[in-house]
Amino acid sequence: QKEVEQDPGPLSVPEGAIVSLNCTYSNSAFQYFMWYRQYSRKGPELLMYTYSSGNKEDGRFTAQVDKSSKYISLFIRDSQPSDSATYLCAGAEGAQKLVFGQGTRLTINP
Amino acid sequence: SAVISQKPSRDICQRGTSLTIQCQVDSQVTMMFWYRQQPGQSLTLIATANQGSEATYESGFVIDKFPISRPNLTFSTLTVSNMSPEDSSIYLCSVGLGVYEQYFGPGTRLTVT
Secondary structure, X not given: OOOEEXXXXXXXXEOOOXXXXXXXXXXXXXXXXXXXXXXOOXXXXXXXXXEOOEEEEEOOEEEEEEOOOOEEEEEEXXXXXXHOEEEEEEEEOOOOOEEEOOOEEEEEXX | OOOEEEEOOEEEEOOOOOEEEEEEEOOOOOEEEEEEEOOOOOEEEEEEEOOOOOOEEOOOOOOXXXXXXEEEOOEXXXXXXXXXXXXXXXXXXXXXXXXXXXXXXXXXXXXXX
């Protein structure tokens, strides 16, 4: 079993829709959770991070962590074609020891 | 954040040869990492590049296959040695800032024929 599981998609939604991206993890020691966005032929860019359980909002993006169910979510409101990318979730037990999910490929259709 | 560049951006290499990938950061950083991203797969950490000492390799990766240098706090190289088609992948360097934040370079796309 992989430590971080993520549905690879692809996921295709119309512009303006709310997007929900999800991951599950198995390592109870994870304390930090990150979402990265990766455009085609580019390196991943850090989108959001959270520590432990709870929600964090940044503009149109909301990251949610439920440690009791080992579930990580990223919500994108008012999705735009520029949001089309692969989204990777990651968990970390300690400093800089990131474990990534497979990534979900998202397409926002105009 | 940090600005990270990698050279080359892509290469096509013959089986049995070696390729050295360079990673340059615009500021001094303590922690640098090398990852591999195979098609449709997640990022897999190869090793942590330590300045002034040997790199720390993850399970499944060995120094003879992936020698790493870290001569200073802004530069590192990863060599993929004695390549086979299974080494075809994207190789990424990253730098660690703070406790958990990592910033990635654009990647090197390697094809081995």
